[in-house]
Amino acid sequence: MSEQISQRELRNDSGRIMRALDDGNSFVVTRNGRPVGELRPLRRDRFVDAVTVAEVFRHAPSLDWDTVREDLDRHADQDASPRG
Structure with missing residues (x-):
């Protein structure tokens, strides 16, 4: 959570x-x-x-590359025709 200043x-x-920013802290500035x-x-x-x-x-568990390819084919547009 950001500190309000x-x-x-x-x-x-x-x-x-x-210094706080250097340490990774965030701030919300108010007026x-x-x-x-x-x-x-x-x-x-x-x-x-x-x-x-x-x-x-x-x-880490090993990947089943067939499943990875199936997921990509299902979710990524593989159409090679120009877009526009």
Whole structure:
């Protein structure tokens, strides 16, 4: 849940707010008690090495590729004709 902060708090306490954004917190900015905007941290690109990824998925169930293809055929438009 986002913390609500007033326009005045944003101006006067920007250092704390920026540190909180760095920590992943979000804020709803209000003016005269009414929400007017949202401050949220940017998603950061994070590098995960291949060994870690392999370990995370090591115990994942194997895929039945026939079922995957059937699901794709059922839900994705496979028509090759131009759209427009």
